[in-house]
Amino acid sequence: MALDVIVEILATVGMVFLLLILGLIFMGIARKVSARIHRRIGPPLYQPILDVIKLWSKIDPSSHGLTFDLGSLIALGGAITAALLLPIMGLKLLSFSGDFIVLMYLMELPALGIMLGAAASGNPFSAVGVYRGLILITGAQLPYALAVMAVAAEYKTLSLTEIVALQQGSILNWGLFRNPFAALVIAIIGLALLDVQPFDIPSAPAEISMGPMVEYGGKHLALMLTAHGLEFVVFATMYSIVFLGGVSDPISFIVKTVFVALLAIFIMNVYPRWRIEQAFSYLWKYPTALALLGLVKAVMLGGAM
Amino acid sequence: MGFQVLETSKLLNYARARSLWIVTFCTGCGGVELPPTATARFDFERFGIISTPSIRQADLLLITGYVTPKTLKRIIIVYEMMRNPKYIIAHGSCPINAGIYWDSYNTVKKLDLYIPVDVWIAGCMPRPEAILRALVKLMRMVKEGKALGWKRYLENFEFYRKNQDRLFGKDWRKREIEKLRFYIHD
Amino acid sequence: MSIQEMRRIGGEGSRETFELIIGPVHMETENFSIIVTVEGDTVVEAKVNAGFLHRAFEKLAENRTYIQNVPLLLRVCVPDPDHAETAYSMAVEQLLDIEIPDRAKYIRTIVLEMARISAHLFWTFGMSAAVGLYTVGQWSVADRERFIELFEELTGARIYHIYNFPGGVRYDIPMGWTDKLMKVVNHMEKRLKEYDKVFFENDILITRSRGLAKISTEEAISLGVTGPNLRATGVPYDFRKLDPYAAYPYIDFEIPTGKYGDAYDRIMVRRREIEISLNIIKQAIKELPSGPIMAPIPHPLYYNVPPGDAYARVESSKGEFGFYVVSDGSDRPWRVHIRGPSFIHGVQLLEKLLKNVRIADIPVVLKSLDNCPPDIDR
Numbered sequence: 001m002a003l004d005v006i007v008e009i010l011a012t013v014g015m016v017f018l019l020l021i022l023g024l025i026f027m028g029i030a031r032k033v034s035a036r037i038h039r040r041i042g043p044p045l046y047q048p049i050l051d052v053i054k055l056w057s058k059i060d061p062s063s064h065g066l067t068f069d070l071g072s073l074i075a076l077g078g079a080i081t082a083a084l085l086l087p088i089m090g091l092k093l094l095s096f097s098g099d100f101i102v103l104m105y106l107m108e109l110p111a112l113g114i115m116l117g118a119a120a121s122g123n124p125f126s127a128v129g130v131y132r133g134l135i136l137i138t139g140a141q142l143p144y145a146l147a148v149m150a151v152a153a154e155y156k157t158l159s160l161t162e163i164v165a166l167q168q169g170s171i172l173n174w175g176l177f178r179n180p181f182a183a184l185v186i187a188i189i190g191l192a193l194l195d196v197q198p199f200d201i202p203s204a205p206a207e208i209s210m211g212p213m214v215e216y217g218g219k220h221l222a223l224m225l226t227a228h229g230l231e232f233v234v235f236a237t238m239y240s241i242v243f244l245g246g247v248s249d250p251i252s253f254i255v256k257t258v259f260v261a262l263l264a265i266f267i268m269n270v271y272p273r274w275r276i277e278q279a280f281s282y283l284w285k286y287p288t289a290l291a292l293l294g295l296v297k298a299v300m301l302g303g304a305m
Numbered sequence: 306m307g308f309q310v311l312e313t314s315k316l317l318n319y320a321r322a323r324s325l326w327i328v329t330f331c332t333g334c335g336g337v338e339l340p341p342t343a344t345a346r347f348d349f350e351r352f353g354i355i356s357t358p359s360i361r362q363a364d365l366l367l368i369t370g371y372v373t374p375k376t377l378k379r380i381i382i383v384y385e386m387m388r389n390p391k392y393i394i395a396h397g398s399c400p401i402n403a404g405i406y407w408d409s410y411n412t413v414k415k416l417d418l419y420i421p422v423d424v425w426i427a428g429c430m431p432r433p434e435a436i437l438r439a440l441v442k443l444m445r446m447v448k449e450g451k452a453l454g455w456k457r458y459l460e461n462f463e464f465y466r467k468n469q470d471r472l473f474g475k476d477w478r479k480r481e482i483e484k485l486r487f488y489i490h491d
Numbered sequence: 492m493s494i495q496e497m498r499r500i501g502g503e504g505s506r507e508t509f510e511l512i513i514g515p516v517h518m519e520t521e522n523f524s525i526i527v528t529v530e531g532d533t534v535v536e537a538k539v540n541a542g543f544l545h546r547a548f549e550k551l552a553e554n555r556t557y558i559q560n561v562p563l564l565l566r567v568c569v570p571d572p573d574h575a576e577t578a579y580s581m582a583v584e585q586l587l588d589i590e591i592p593d594r595a596k597y598i599r600t601i602v603l604e605m606a607r608i609s610a611h612l613f614w615t616f617g618m619s620a621a622v623g624l625y626t627v628g629q630w631s632v633a634d635r636e637r638f639i640e641l642f643e644e645l646t647g648a649r650i651y652h653i654y655n656f657p658g659g660v661r662y663d664i665p666m667g668w669t670d671k672l673m674k675v676v677n678h679m680e681k682r683l684k685e686y687d688k689v690f691f692e693n694d695i696l697i698t699r700s701r702g703l704a705k706i707s708t709e710e711a712i713s714l715g716v717t718g719p720n721l722r723a724t725g726v727p728y729d730f731r732k733l734d735p736y737a738a739y740p741y742i743d744f745e746i747p748t749g750k751y752g753d754a755y756d757r758i759m760v761r762r763r764e765i766e767i768s769l770n771i772i773k774q775a776i777k778e779l780p781s782g783p784i785m786a787p788i789p790h791p792l793y794y795n796v797p798p799g800d801a802y803a804r805v806e807s808s809k810g811e812f813g814f815y816v817v818s819d820g821s822d823r824p825w826r827v828h829i830r831g832p833s834f835i836h837g838v839q840l841l842e843k844l845l846k847n848v849r850i851a852d853i854p855v856v857l858k859s860l861d862n863c864p865p866d867i868d869r
């Protein structure tokens with residue numbers, strides 16, 4: 001009994017550590033693939049790990065008060081909690097019957113944490129970035145909620161483990177084919193949550209110099225980079241679990257998550273950035289309509305194909 | 306004690322050398338050679354170098370050419386806002402001795418009187434190869450723990466401050482900070 | 492400090508304003524700064540804070556001989572130095588009253604068009620970064636590198652060529668250079684189509700820049716706007732046709748114009764200009780005459796120029812670039828005045844156009860004007 005608990009704790013810690021490293025490697029993949037699209041050689045895959053070590057090695061403290069510190073911690077904490085909810089490779093760390101909904105909303109926590117901290121920094125660029133970020137999250141809320149409902153209605157369950165179980169069998173059982181509308185909407189919203197083009201409006205480097213991140217340096221930035229990488233992995237894993245038939249063994253885990261990440265990277269490299277109000281009205285038009293369609297399909301046809 | 310470890314650790318120095326982030330601040334004509342250095346033909350991201358628009362995140366300040374007093378004020382402020390350890394590369398013959406503008410009334414003739422420079426690049430419009438060579442040299446220095454310009458600045462702050470005050474007048478810092486109040490916090 | 496304590500300039504409640512300082516530590520502005528007063532997300536007032544790059548060219552030019560001035564004055568506009576050196580050389584040629592040989596004229600045309608293309612490709616980098624698409628920017632700088640390499644082979648330098656000289660050009664074209672140039676031109680034509688797909692015809696770019704920062708022809712003319720920015724309002728005003736220099740009178744080309752004078756028109760005019768410049772290069776290579784490349788000029792040590800004054804202008808990649816040179820008969824100019832396009836585009840026009848745009852559009856407007864900060868300050 002006691003041994004079980006210890007093994008479970010060890011597995012949890014190991015898993016979190018692994019996912020953190022994996023998140024950084026994913027960012028490395030993003031930079032490498034972007035570089036190849038730019039026709040460059042690009043940095044090695046482990047580059048973000050070096051970046052994080054370097055940021056931890058900065059000597060000066062760089063704090064603007066408690067809220068500022070808390071912001072980056074909340075970002076990382078949210079990402080880690082979200083990671084623990086995922087049933088990866090047969091491990092069920094924190095899963096319970098309603099974990100799908102919790103996961104979906106935990107994915108927004110890193111962005112909110114960054115904004116909380118940034119608002120405390122007092123830099124005008126951060127302020128602009130923060131209100132852009134809040135508007136973007138508000139805009140994403142409606143289609144996001146509808147799409148989540150569509151998925152829930154499709155599978156008639158809110159547990160990720162059961163969602164995976166329902167997708168076994170043939171490839172046509174995958175969520176992608178059962179409810180393509182919801183899959184598309186969640187992919188679009190994912191771009192907004194991950195802060196990449198065309199939705200990298202909160203941190204537009206060419207407009208407002210990284211927005212909320214402008215005052216973050218050193219350790220805070222290290223935490224944030226880690227959180228961002230983890231968010232990337234969590235999103236990719238969540239997407240593979242809900243729409244691509246689950247990740248029950250290491251090979252399918254790697255293949256599916258990297259596939260999702262590559263899609264995001266390709267999109268990010270061929271689209272410019274929207275203006276905030278254009279993004280907002282876009283989000284409330286097509287994704288919302290698609291999500292509604294998905295919901296209607298799920299409710300009308302149920303789980304049947 | 307803790308600082309000692311931070312400064313001399315081999316792993317940290319290696320990470321610092323392999324991830325130099327540049328502030329996007331083009332001070333002179335040399336800035337036109339930075340995009341070629343960053344893109345396909347020369348690609349400095351191979352060495353982990355990227356440019357970031359945020360001063361707080363950056364480690365390396367490139368002074369890409371002639372410096373006028375108005376720019377120098379900003380350079381000093383930017384340099385002081387960056388987090389230690391930080392490095393400076395001066396780029397072209399203008400920061401060394403004002404180059405072709407040796408008789409202009411509005412250029413700074415000797416840059417290292419005002420801020421500490423780690424690596425100099427000679428040449429009027431240094432080629433991207435020269436920039437890369439300087440970057441690689443700086444990386445080697447950082448790896449060996451020899452790029453100590455930021456320490457020199459702390460130790461000889463009186464000297465630098467005296468020179469800066471002579472050029473800009475006594476309370477230039479206060480005036481400049483008043484202008485940029487909301488961008489500077491310490 | 493919190494958002495509420497941010498610098499308030501005036502106003503109450505939801506209409507309060509605050510100040511944003513954009514630049515010089517910014518990705519798009521280069522060394523130049525704009526102070527904008529913002530209300531919510533809209534700019535109410537923009538003030539340009541220039542002067543970070545003032546080097547006193549007009550004064551320095553008075554202390555140097557006519558020949559020493561060539562390497563100095565081309566540094567006025569960094570991304571596009573060839574037009575500056577040509578304009579200055581043309582002013583000195585007018586003073587000396589010499590006509591340059593035909594071959595030099597054609598070589599100048601080729602070099603100037605190459606310079607225009609590389610300046611526009613460099614601008615594409617900034618423009619595409621301003622809307623957040625880094626891919627095309629990376630490609631265009633890499634493609635510009637091919638032109639730079641040709642420049643290097645022809646002139647020995649990458650950026651500052653010091654090639655167009657009073658009296659002609661300094662070196663003849665090396666063997667096989669034109670073939671290489673033709674290869675690059677053909678390559679560039681293919682690449683432009685790819686740029687179109689990814690960037691110039693991108694929906695998001697069009698939604699973002701159509702109708703943004705419009706300027707009418709009358710306003711543009713009354714401000715003194717020239718170059719692609721004026722052509723975008725629909726006027727085919729181009730010194731290559733109106734006041735021809737080099738070999739332009741013998742070459743057949745059209746002048747691209749826009750319709751509405753908005754940011755997208757300005758972008759597209761520049762994009763079409765790249766295509767037309769490629770065509771001009773092709774024609775000029777085909778018709779390249781043989782002969783000398785340099786007219787007889789005075790001995791460098793006794794380079795006295797007869798008294799008088801002259802104004803010469805070229806159509807640079809940004810607009811009218813001119814030099815007014817006054818000579819008092821000695822070996823140094825008595826006065827040199829520089830008429831650069833960026834002062835107008837980067838100060839008056841920019842301040843006017845930035846009113847009532849969103850914060851997110853500031854870099855787009857700025858880059859669509861394509862000004863060059865070293866030329867603003869001189």
Ligand code: SF4
Nearest residue numbers: 370371397398399430
């Ligand atoms: S050294 Fe030459 S290229 Fe560099 S800033 Fe000075 S004049 Fe310009």
